[in-house]
Amino acid sequence: xxxxxxxxxxxxxxxxxxxxxxxxxxxxxxxxxxxxxxxxxxxxxxxxxxxxxxxxxxxxxxxxxxxxxxxxxxxxxxxxxxxxxxxxxxxxxxxxxxxxxxxxxxxxxxxxxxxxxxxxxxxxxxxxxxxxxxxxxxxxxxxxxxxxxxxxxxxxxxxxxxxxxxxxxxxxxxxxxxxxxxxxxxxxxxxxxxxxxxxxxxxxxxxxxxxxxxxxxxxxxxxxxxxxxxxxxxxxxxxxxxxxxxxxxxxxxxxxxxxxxxxxxxxxxxxxxxxxxxxxxxxxxxxxxxxxxxxxxxxxxxxxxxxxxxxxxxxxxxxxxxxxxxxxxxxxxxxxxxxxxxxxxxxxxxxxxxxxxxxxxxxxxxxxxxxxxxxxxxxxxxxxxxxxxxxxxxxxxxxxxxxxxxxxxxxxxxxxxxxxxxxxxxxxxxxx
Amino acid sequence: xxxxxxxxxxxxxxxxxxxxxxxxxxxxxxxxxxxxxxxxxxxxxxxxxxxxxxxxxxxxxxxxxxxxxxxxxxxxxxxxxxxxxxxxxxxxxxxxxxxxxxxxxxxxxxxxxxxxxxxxxxxxxxxxxxxxxxxxxxxxxxxxxxxxxxxxxxxxxxxxxxxxxxxxxxxxxxxxxxxxxxxxxxxxxxxxxxxxxxxxxxxxxxxxxxxxxxxxxxxxxxxxxxxxxxxxxxxxxxxxxxxxxxxxxxxxxxxxxxxxxxxxxxxxxxxxxxxxxxxxxxxxxxxxxxxxxxxxxxxxxxxxxxxxxxxxxxxxxxxxxxxxxxxxxxxxxxxxxxxxxxxxxxxxxxxxxxxxxxxxxxxxxxxxxxxxxxxxxxxxxxxxxxxxxxxxxxxxxxxxxxxxxxxxxxxxxxxxxxxxxxxxxxxxxxxx
Numbered sequence: 001x002x003x004x005x006x007x008x009x010x011x012x013x014x015x016x017x018x019x020x021x022x023x024x025x026x027x028x029x030x031x032x033x034x035x036x037x038x039x040x041x042x043x044x045x046x047x048x049x050x051x052x053x054x055x056x057x058x059x060x061x062x063x064x065x066x067x068x069x070x071x072x073x074x075x076x077x078x079x080x081x082x083x084x085x086x087x088x089x090x091x092x093x094x095x096x097x098x099x100x101x102x103x104x105x106x107x108x109x110x111x112x113x114x115x116x117x118x119x120x121x122x123x124x125x126x127x128x129x130x131x132x133x134x135x136x137x138x139x140x141x142x143x144x145x146x147x148x149x150x151x152x153x154x155x156x157x158x159x160x161x162x163x164x165x166x167x168x169x170x171x172x173x174x175x176x177x178x179x180x181x182x183x184x185x186x187x188x189x190x191x192x193x194x195x196x197x198x199x200x201x202x203x204x205x206x207x208x209x210x211x212x213x214x215x216x217x218x219x220x221x222x223x224x225x226x227x228x229x230x231x232x233x234x235x236x237x238x239x240x241x242x243x244x245x246x247x248x249x250x251x252x253x254x255x256x257x258x259x260x261x262x263x264x265x266x267x268x269x270x271x272x273x274x275x276x277x278x279x280x281x282x283x284x285x286x287x288x289x290x291x292x293x294x295x296x297x298x299x300x301x302x303x304x305x306x307x308x309x310x311x312x313x314x315x316x317x318x319x320x321x322x323x324x325x326x327x328x329x330x331x332x333x334x335x336x337x338x339x340x341x342x343x344x345x346x347x348x349x350x351x352x353x354x355x356x357x358x359x360x361x362x363x364x365x366x367x368x369x370x371x372x373x374x375x376x377x378x379x380x381x382x383x384x385x386x387x388x389x390x391x392x393x394x395x396x397x398x399x400x401x402x403x404x405x406x407x408x409x410x411x412x413x414x415x416x417x418x419x420x421x422x423x424x425x426x427x428x429x430x431x432x
Numbered sequence: 433x434x435x436x437x438x439x440x441x442x443x444x445x446x447x448x449x450x451x452x453x454x455x456x457x458x459x460x461x462x463x464x465x466x467x468x469x470x471x472x473x474x475x476x477x478x479x480x481x482x483x484x485x486x487x488x489x490x491x492x493x494x495x496x497x498x499x500x501x502x503x504x505x506x507x508x509x510x511x512x513x514x515x516x517x518x519x520x521x522x523x524x525x526x527x528x529x530x531x532x533x534x535x536x537x538x539x540x541x542x543x544x545x546x547x548x549x550x551x552x553x554x555x556x557x558x559x560x561x562x563x564x565x566x567x568x569x570x571x572x573x574x575x576x577x578x579x580x581x582x583x584x585x586x587x588x589x590x591x592x593x594x595x596x597x598x599x600x601x602x603x604x605x606x607x608x609x610x611x612x613x614x615x616x617x618x619x620x621x622x623x624x625x626x627x628x629x630x631x632x633x634x635x636x637x638x639x640x641x642x643x644x645x646x647x648x649x650x651x652x653x654x655x656x657x658x659x660x661x662x663x664x665x666x667x668x669x670x671x672x673x674x675x676x677x678x679x680x681x682x683x684x685x686x687x688x689x690x691x692x693x694x695x696x697x698x699x700x701x702x703x704x705x706x707x708x709x710x711x712x713x714x715x716x717x718x719x720x721x722x723x724x725x726x727x728x729x730x731x732x733x734x735x736x737x738x739x740x741x742x743x744x745x746x747x748x749x750x751x752x753x754x755x756x757x758x759x760x761x762x763x764x765x766x767x768x769x770x771x772x773x774x775x776x777x778x779x780x781x782x783x784x785x786x787x788x789x790x791x792x793x794x795x796x797x798x799x800x801x802x803x804x805x806x807x808x809x810x811x812x813x814x815x816x817x818x819x820x821x822x823x824x825x826x827x828x829x830x831x832x833x834x835x836x837x838x839x840x841x842x843x844x845x846x847x848x849x850x851x852x853x854x855x856x857x858x859x860x861x862x863x864x
Contacts, residue, residue, distance in 0.1 A: 026586050030586065030588065033588065034586065036653065036766045036770060037585050037653075038585070039766075039767070135583065141728075141729035141730065141732060143575070143578075143579050143582075143583035143584075143732070146575075146578060146579070146582060146583050147575050147578070147579070150575075150750060150753065150754060150757075150759075151575035151578050151746075151747070151750040152575075152750065153466070153469050153470070153749065153750055153753035154458050154462065154466065154745070154748075154749025154750060154752070154753060155749075156462065221468065221469075279711075279714075279735065282711075282714060295742070296454070296458060296573075296742040296743065296745055296746035297573035297737070297742060297743050297746040297747075298573065298736065298737045298742060299736065299737075300573060300575070300734070300735070300736040301735040302732070302733070302734055302735075303711065303732070303735075304729065304730065304731065304732040304733065305729070305730045308730075310727070310728040310729060310730060311728065311729050313586070313728055314583075314584065314586050314587055314726060314728035314729040315583070315729075316586075317586025317587075317728070318583040318585055318586060321585035322582060322585075325761065326760065327582075327759045327760075327761070328758065329757065329759070333469055334468045334469045334471075335471070338468060
């Protein structure tokens with residue numbers, strides 16, 4: 001054991017919301033356990049937050065206070081800068097860069113910052129011999145980053161799928177269980193405080209898309225490319241879609257899927273139909289799940305709380321303890337300078353799709369739709385037209401396997417038929 | 433990066449069954465991927481097995497051959513001894529000791545060896561500055577050892593549960609799905625080659641008990657104590673038990689449970705009833721699942737293949753890649769000399785129990801049983817007596833929460849009633 005490893009590991013924590021306060025609590029309350037496991041004391045030396053006077057349920061007077069997180073990040077008595085402020089740019093990024101530039105290790109829960117600047121930050125860390133780790137940024141307490149980076153290092157990863165936004169899964173579950181409309185379920189989640197200040201981060205799939213882009217980088221050795229994530233939120237999913245899906249033994253989930261094929265890197269975060277009896281289909285409420293498929297390991301499923309003080313603080317402490325034990329890993333599983341800039345591939349693998357549309361009540365409307373689909377090369381597995389009271393007729397179609405580009409071709413051609421009463425909703429049926 | 437880390441990591445593999453051959457294949461076929469991820473080449477230099485002439489589907493002529501695994505383990509051109517022979521003693525133990533004594537790192541899939549000699553081997557490894565890792569020994573491709581040791585290092589672990597013998601789960605699933613008797617399902621599993629040469633390792637719970645004892649050591653910082661695992665196999669579970677459990681929305685699983693309470697360390701590997709709708713209850717067929725509960729993270733569920741060439745080789749390679757990357761961990765998550773010798777506690781936490789018995793067809797038989805239970809402090813939640821054609825009457829009882837010792841007291845007193853036609857079957861109902 002080196003001298004460095006037997007001296008205390010000193011944390012500087014920026015951001016004292018529930019997760020930051022949770023990390024302080026663990027360090028204070030589990031000092032003996034942490035030292036027994038890592039062979040050295042883990043202590044907090046300095047903290048930073050916007051409001052010094054707020055009661056956070058944990059004593060902070062033992063620690064130096066910095067108003068400026070950049071000043072905190074570069075203190076001589078800080079070995080590891082723990083970034084829990086959030087925000088893709090601004091103080092979080094400035095302080096992370098300052099810490100790494102000073103050769104200090106960084107542990108962060110900031111998915112937005114890494115989704116946008118992960119490549120540059122990883123390169124900076126590695127050029128300085130510093131470690132930048134982020135288990136808490138992806139699926140809370142679920143150890144997906146460590147599993148992908150370390151446990152599965154002998155695998156070619158074939159696909160990673162995940163339900164990684166608990167708020168969306170809660171809304172979809174409530175729509176199904178309680179028969180609520182999307183708006184009602186959204187209002188309920190809002191009332192429970194489940195939504196981000198900008199709800200589109202949740203229901204628009206952005207937050208989950210950030211996470212998926214980080215997973216893809218590790219899984220496939222590619223540079224983080226959040227801008228190439230095909231994003232679609234859950235706002236257009238109706239109770240009717242959920243019922244129709246259930247009728248076919250499927251459930252609708254906001255599902256992230258990433259694959260790397262000869263055509264390039266596919267990253268989609270969209271509502272999908274998954275078999276109701278599969279682990280993903282059975283996942284109810286606010287829990288997260290990540291499914292990894294490797295050429296050796298087969299399918300691994302990881303399930304747990306994706307957010308909250310305890311689970312997120314647990315993940316932060318996992319990274320801190322790795323550093324305390326002297327485990328020094330690259331940010332994305334291989335040196336950042338060796339990560340490939342992958343070509344984005346839109347839904348590279350063909351799949352069946354669920355389509356819902358409303359047609360104007362004209363003779364031959366359905367035939368026109370079928371013709372357009374056929375001309376685009378999209379063949380129909382089943383089709384249902386429902387009885388209706390208003391002027392438009394609801395139609396549900398399940399296609400045979402098709403490429404997303406053929407489907408998009410068909411969807412683009414549908415308006416010219418003159419029979420569409422609304423824009424169609426198209427949801428991929430993911431084989432899981 | 434040190435000189436040591438940029439030179440190739442040289443493996444010596446003893447045991448060339450499917451897993452050993454699988455490891456050789458991965459090293460040969462994924463050389464570029466492994467080097468990109470670890471920063472150094474990973475190569476095989478020498479191998480050993482009982483039969484040199486057998487075709488293992490992978491070329492071995494590039495490697496030195498040793499008939500004696502001890503000779504292999506101590507070769508100058510071997511950095512990591514990969515022990516895939518199996519057996520708790522004999523050559524596996526001798527070679528592992530030789531490798532560790534020579535300061536070489538060891539990666540093993542040998543649960544029996546570690547369950548019996550884990551403490552001594554870990555102490556030997558740590559005294560020599562060597563690493564002894566064993567992810568592949570527990571639940572195949574599921575990264576439970578890494579998750580417990582590293583990801584959850586900031587948690588006090590409260591309970592770990594697991595279905596960790598795929599053969600038992602296959603037999604129980606087939607009994608339920610196909611209405612097979614235990615003997616029929618056993619014969620089917622045997623025909624498919626699912627059973628160990630000594631089937632009692634599987635159906636007697638020994639193999640799964642080995643795994644549980646290793647998990648407990650890491651979870652609670654205690655010395656491995658396989659002898660204290662309360663073991664009960666699945667041989668007495670009948671189709672009737674499975675149907676009765678299903679009728680109450682439960683499934684029967686060979687479930688490992690370990691907890692550490694003030695009364696001591698509880699380790700049980702017994703058939704239990706778990707809610708059919710829980711992740712454990714939904715686990716069908718040969719798949720494994722481990723559920724970890726930590727005070728911070730809440731409940732984490734890990735699911736995947738528990739055996740087979742690919743999943744087990746994947747886990748071996750995860751450990752090898754950790755070593756290639758310079759991650760050096762203690763065997764059980766803290767120095768072996770600091771692990772506590774825990775007092776074994778028999779089912780320390782109280783639980784409801786499912787009891788099945790057959791009573792002689794005498795007046796007052798049921799009342800006598802109820803009286804014995806009541807005198808032992810075991811109260812009855814529900815009781816059913818079934819119609820029957822033979823001379824004994826099947827009776828099912830679900831108790832309220834009780835301690836195992838109170839229940840054992842009652843079970844010991846039942847024969848004196850003179851009304852028991854068979855020994856009762858008692859299965860714990862585990863809250864999951």
